[in-house]
Structure formats: C-alpha cells, structure tokens
Amino acid sequence: MTHDLVIRGGSVVDGTGAAARSADVAIDGDRIVAVGRVDGRGVREFDAAGAIVTPGFVDLHSHFDAQVGWDPLLSSSCWHGVTSVLMGNCGMTFAPLRPGDAETLARMMESVEDIPGDSIIAGLRWNWETFGEYLDAVDALPKGVNVAGMIGHVAIRYYVMGPRSIDHDSVPSDDELAQMTAIARDALAAGAIGVSTSRSLTHRVPDLRHVPGTWADARELAALAAALADFPDAIFEGAPRFTDKDGSTPRIEEEFELFAGVARTAGCRTTFNLSTSASVPGHWRVVLDCAATARAAGVHVRPQTTPRAIGVLFSLAAATPWDRLPGWAVLQELPFELRLAAIRDPQRRAELVAQADSAGGGIDELYVMTPERGARYELDPENRLAARAARNGRSAAAEFCELVDRYDGAVILNWPVQNADFAAIEAMLDDPNIIMGLADAGAHATQIMDASQATYFLQHWVRERKHFTIEEGVRRLTSDTAAFAGIADRGVLRPGAFADVNIIDFEALELDLPEIVHDFPGGAPRYVQRARGIEATIVNGAVFMERGEHTGALAGRLVRRGD
Numbered sequence: 001m002t003h004d005l006v007i008r009g010g011s012v013v014d015g016t017g018a019a020a021r022s023a024d025v026a027i028d029g030d031r032i033v034a035v036g037r038v039d040g041r042g043v044r045e046f047d048a049a050g051a052i053v054t055p056g057f058v059d060l061h062s063h064f065d066a067q068v069g070w071d072p073l074l075s076s077s078c079w080h081g082v083t084s085v086l087m088g089n090c091g092m093t094f095a096p097l098r099p100g101d102a103e104t105l106a107r108m109m110e111s112v113e114d115i116p117g118d119s120i121i122a123g124l125r126w127n128w129e130t131f132g133e134y135l136d137a138v139d140a141l142p143k144g145v146n147v148a149g150m151i152g153h154v155a156i157r158y159y160v161m162g163p164r165s166i167d168h169d170s171v172p173s174d175d176e177l178a179q180m181t182a183i184a185r186d187a188l189a190a191g192a193i194g195v196s197t198s199r200s201l202t203h204r205v206p207d208l209r210h211v212p213g214t215w216a217d218a219r220e221l222a223a224l225a226a227a228l229a230d231f232p233d234a235i236f237e238g239a240p241r242f243t244d245k246d247g248s249t250p251r252i253e254e255e256f257e258l259f260a261g262v263a264r265t266a267g268c269r270t271t272f273n274l275s276t277s278a279s280v281p282g283h284w285r286v287v288l289d290c291a292a293t294a295r296a297a298g299v300h301v302r303p304q305t306t307p308r309a310i311g312v313l314f315s316l317a318a319a320t321p322w323d324r325l326p327g328w329a330v331l332q333e334l335p336f337e338l339r340l341a342a343i344r345d346p347q348r349r350a351e352l353v354a355q356a357d358s359a360g361g362g363i364d365e366l367y368v369m370t371p372e373r374g375a376r377y378e379l380d381p382e383n384r385l386a387a388r389a390a391r392n393g394r395s396a397a398a399e400f401c402e403l404v405d406r407y408d409g410a411v412i413l414n415w416p417v418q419n420a421d422f423a424a425i426e427a428m429l430d431d432p433n434i435i436m437g438l439a440d441a442g443a444h445a446t447q448i449m450d451a452s453q454a455t456y457f458l459q460h461w462v463r464e465r466k467h468f469t470i471e472e473g474v475r476r477l478t479s480d481t482a483a484f485a486g487i488a489d490r491g492v493l494r495p496g497a498f499a500d501v502n503i504i505d506f507e508a509l510e511l512d513l514p515e516i517v518h519d520f521p522g523g524a525p526r527y528v529q530r531a532r533g534i535e536a537t538i539v540n541g542a543v544f545m546e547r548g549e550h551t552g553a554l555a556g557r558l559v560r561r562g563d
Helices: 102-113 117-123 131-140 153-166 174-190 218-228 252-266 283-296 326-331 336-344 346-359 385-391 396-406 422-430 453-464 470-477 479-485
Strands: 002-012 021-028 031-036 041-047 052-055 057-059 082-087 146-149 194-198 235-239 269-272 310-314 367-369 412-418 501-504 515-517 526-528 534-539 542-546
Touching (some): 002 031, 102 153, 153 174, 174 218, 194 218, 283 422, 326 346, 336 346, 367 385, 453 470, 470 479
Parallel strands (some): 057 082, 082 146, 194 235
Antiparallel strands (some): 021 031, 534 542
C-alpha cells in the first residue's frame, strides 16, 4: 500500500498523555490512517528518528479575527507548531455588524488589542452583517492553519443598543436582552464555538470609556447563557474583573460566581483569564479554590493561564522606555536605520543618555534579551538592565545604548506586567482545573509577543525544568485544549483523526528574539517571533511548515461548532 505521507521512526507522543512510543505515522488525504508499524511506502516520507511526533497544538486564546483577512500563515503561531486557533476572545469580534459600524468595531479592537485600526479597516472586506456571514467570509479565505471563532458580547451589545451600549449605567431592556439571546443563538447555530465577553477595566474604547458589556449584570449574562443552553457543546469565555472600579478593591468570589453562573445555567464549559496581578495580590489562589469547589459540584469552570510572565517589549525598532522625552520622541519619527545611526553618533547618544538620566525612574524591572542567548523569559535579577548597568559602571540608558550599538539594534527589554511570579505560575500550572491559554496571538502588535507560548512551555517547563513529562506537556497543548473547545478529531494522533502533526527536535527547541516587521496593511509594524527545533508542521495532511519556512501549502479550514 502507498500512503500520501509517512513519518518514520519518531517517538510518538499522541496527545492523550499515554507513554511515548517508537512508531510510524501514515497519512492519507487529511486523516491519519495508521500509528504503529507502517509497511507501505509514502509518496513523501519524513525520517523522524531522534525526534518527537506530536499532534498539532490547539491555541484557545487568539485575536486573529482581523489578521486572518490578510495573513494566511497566521504568524507568529505558524512557527510554534500551532495548527488550530480559536478567535473571538475577550468579547472582541467584528460581527454582528450594522452597515456603517465597521470603523467603530475596528477602533475598539485597536484600543483593546493594540492591532492597528487602519490595517484592520484596509485588510478586511467587511462583506457581512451576521456572525454566520462573518464565518462564511473566513471560510472562503486561504488559511494555513485551522480557525474557529466565538461571537463577542461587545459586538452583540453594540449591534443591539448602539452607542449607549458603552455608557456605564446603560441597562438593556427586556426586548434588547431577547435580541442579544437570539443573535448569540443564531451565531452558535451557524458554527460559533461559543460566546465571549469582556469585563476587564483595562479594555476601553478610544474615548477611554469601558467596552460594551464591562458592567453587564447577572441578568444580561443570563441572556447569553440562555443561548448557550441550547448548545451544550459550546463554551463561554471572558476577560474578568476581579476588582471594583477603583482598580484595587477585590471582588474575586463575586466575579467568579458570574462566570460559574453562566456555566451552571447553560450547562456549558467556561473559561477566563487568570494571571498574577499587583493590584489584587494572591487572588489567583482564591480563584483556584473557587474553581475546585465548582468542579466538585459539576460546574465546568477552568481558568486559563500562560506559562511565563506577560511582558511589554521595548526595542529601538518599536518603542523605548524613554519615548516621552523630547530627544527620544524624535527617534520615533525616523526609520530604523537612522535611529541606529543616532545611537551610534557620540554627541547624539550623550544627549539622549543625559535626558534619560535626568528623568530617572521606571527602569528597575526591565530585563535584557540579546541575540546570543535568544529569548529568555526567566526573570533573573542579574539580567535586569539596571543590574547590568551597575556592573559596567553606566546608567541604565547608557547600558541600553551600548547594547543597541553592539547588537545592531537587535536587543529587547522585557517589562513583566503580569504573571511575574514563577512560583505562582508553577502552582497554577499544577492545578488540575487550569487550562493553557492567554497566548494572545494576533494582538498587541508592538507591545507584547506571546504567540510563542507552546514552544516556551515545552522548552522551559518540560525540557529544562523537567516539571512535566513530555507526554503531559504535549497533552496540555493538544487534546486538553481541543476537547475543551469541542474541536473534534484534533489534538490526538490516532487513526481517523485529522492529520495535524508536528515533528520536533525536542533538544533543539529554542526561541529567537522577537523582531519588528512592517507587513501589516499600510506597512504598520508588529513583533514576530520564530522558533528553532520544530522540523515540520502538517495541517490536514499537507506539509505546511518545514524548519520555519512555509512550503506553500494552505490546507487550513474553518472549524465550526459541531463539525
């Protein structure tokens, strides 16, 4: 027998948590047909000796809702073994859409998720009104990976209530609640994976009011739950608000209960963001206790977290910590080559350093990443910019300029703003109710680059720390997330499953530094990040990426609820 593709002699880690085993994998069309000894030849064969063979990774938390319109690779996820992504998180979607409201939704997305609004407007066709029509538009696009979507409460509320949906004290009428329920129900019937919402105080529209739905009460969330109740395989996701409006008074149990209430009423699976935060110290422990109590009572609530600190990135090519100062602000108006030339000009450098030194403050928690070490996210105090500067007898700004000069501008400063406590991360990852998420792929274009989450998790927590076995680490990134999202026949390597597969040189896994490219519509900048060690990624039976390079295959599909 001849197969389309045979992967030979790898260590198969099938995504279920079962022990790794030496086996071949045969693929015909878009499906795996054999895992074990394969005697038949393949039209194409991979020698996977010394490598691990895993299912493709399933990312629960992306914001590719706009980028899918112009980037069929869905970078940077494509470089990290991700073969399926879930869009529409945090309530932010582009449907339902009334005629004339495209710019409003685009500017909301820009304000919340830091995706350039002009790129969004130019990069999408906006040829839909309902969420089902948006899914049809995505279905028609070329895609390298599989894409699924949730419908966002923000867009639903704005569609039903118009501009007053943003007002803090706006309360929907009974008729408006009924419309919201109907819209969500229609979206789920059309294939939406679930419904999402935002309650985060950091999520604001351009005039700095909070996004629609931030202050929604239990009655409004019950309207969404009523739609979800008709589709028990759907999910509910959100960005929670664990403090009162002052940003510091905790309201942890109350917020948890709102999410648990949706899960209880609808009988659905529910998830929300969880990371350590300086504004509510230790709240994550309370949340995990609440989740354990809820799960014991049969309420399916799983907070999602990320395996490293969430950090804002600074670099000469994007933003620096001193851009508010006049001399540094001028650099922002220049192309990168002239910025670098300014740093290398002795007089100009002296002026820039003097300005930064006189301003002082705000640099104690900046961590240095250089090309020679790659992207290291462990928060070693000795690698702080201030510590390096002190060792070299310089100010922090002078040290930054020296590093920029030495590495031709390819140096990154990482400012961890959430999840900066690795002991807390470890405790969260150890909790059985936690699920992997928060990669935020597609969002925060020039601020954050966390789409490399899967590579980092395997590199740091599995290989270097040995905190998880390979089998458990892969399970967390594959069958666990796929099953939670209700994405069938993905996240596992078994006959009959879709042929989404990674071939990984586990010992070679490393992260390159994030870098700025200008490839969004209109030339807008964004960070991208590549990985080493992922030898091949296969999507629906087609070899999509080889050693970080696109093969030309675009076999990704729209995944609808119930597929």
